[in-house]
Amino acid sequence: MNCNYFGKCGSCTMYNYDYEEQLHKKISSIKQEFGLKNIDIITSEPKNFRYRAEFRIFHDKDGISYAMNDFDKRLLKINDCQIVSSLIQTLMQRVLNLIKTSPILEKKLFAVEFLTSTTNESIITLIYHKKINDEWGKVAKEVLSSLNSNIIGRSRGIKLVVNKDFIHEQLTIFGKNYKYKLLDSGFTQPNPKVNQKMIEWVIENIKELPKSNLLELYCGLGNFTLPLSKEFKKVLATEVSKASIKSANENVELNKIQNIKFVRLSAEELVEAMDKKREFNRLKGVDLDSYKFSHIFVDPPRAGVDEKTIEFLKRFGYIIYISCNPITLKRDLENLNNYEILKFATFDQFAYTNHIECGVILRRKN
Ligand SMILES: C[S@@+](CC[C@H](N)C(=O)[O-])C[C@H]1O[C@@H](n2cnc3c(N)ncnc32)[C@H](O)[C@@H]1O
DSSP states (O other): OOOTTTTTBSSOTTTTSOHHHHHHHHHHHHHHHHTOSOOEEEOOOSSSOBSEEEEEEEEETTEEEEEEEBTTSOEEEESOOSSBOHHHHHHHHHHHHHHTTOHHHHTTEEEEEEEEOTTSOEEEEEEESSOOOHHHHHHHHHHHGGGOSEEEEEETTEEEESSOSEEEEEEEETTEEEEEEEESSSOOOSOHHHHHHHHHHHHHHHTTSOOOEEEEESOTTTTTHHHHGGGSSEEEEEESOHHHHHHHHHHHHHTTOOSEEEEEOOHHHHHHHHTTSSOOGGGTTOOGGGOOEEEEEEOOOTTOOOHHHHHHHTTOSEEEEEESOHHHHHHHHHHTTTEEEEEEEEEOSSTTSSOOEEEEEEEEOO
16 A cells, blocks of 8 residues: 555654555564464555544644644644545545535534445544534535535534434345444444454354353444354343443344343443342343353453453353453453463554454463
8 A cells, every 4th residue: 555644643653564465564473472374464445444533733824734743743634545445435534624614614624534345335423612502404415415424523523414313224144134223422342354254253153162151241232242142042232331322222123132231331330230239220120140140242442451351250160351451361361261262363454553453263272
């Protein structure tokens, strides 16, 4: 990939390598860090792989332009970005050109967020350092209508939705299509092509294991839950974000899946509920004792799994751990020393950066 901003824009830190080289470097460091010889390597498209992106807006005498932090955290003006989806690339300049025609849209515009899907739908969120009101909404609707996109305006404590605040995504997992509703807020996987391969990797590597019920923590909007539910008799999936659980419940309906129950509980609350230390209204109608969990699936944020939840994981015969931070993954695996690694994979979700996603399937030794 040949980007004009390589070496200047602070987003792509591994700018001086081509795709294969940057991947090789990351894989070598993971192998060394975890003391592993054989790991599965899941590659990304070399460009246009990021389906969500946020750009700062730079205001100067020439008007407005997109900007990213440079390596010294100063704003660097940019016109284009090659790692974002083709749809974001197309929309970027069109959005800016339209905003420039309207002072109410342009003034105090702080950042622009794009969320796109494999079905070519988009949400564009304009974030302001000023209070926006219905007048802003009217103008945004008129000026930006030709984009055929969903427009949202945000300023401190205010969210104005011009058309709708969700889009649909479709993932194909071993030939079967799954539909998801993605909200403007709440976690979504940035690289859908790698995401599909990640879900298939998990399914492929648990196929032959004895399975009954699955408990999932940090489930988001049900990204893994829906396809994994085919492999288990029953699934209980939990997550802290209200918005994500709302979409998860809609996604289960959308795909007509019967054996999943989503509950809004943090990992810490789930442990308390399982230990009958606390009762939750949110668990009304859910008989926790009716589940016979053979596997637990976790996909925590960068901080990894907290200490109490790690202790809780040790009750399960099989642990499936997806991690976006090898440092906390390593810490957590050291704590799970009574488990053997059956499979380990790296998923190159964040090409040209030092980040890499890992997946591990663990079996308790005794
Ligand atoms: C890396 S995302 C994974 C989401 C989902 N597995 C997916 O593939 O889209 C981590 C998720 O953990 C949730 N989360 C963060 N802290 C949590 C906690 N303490 N307990 C439960 N969920 C939490 C976030 O809201 C987010 O949805």
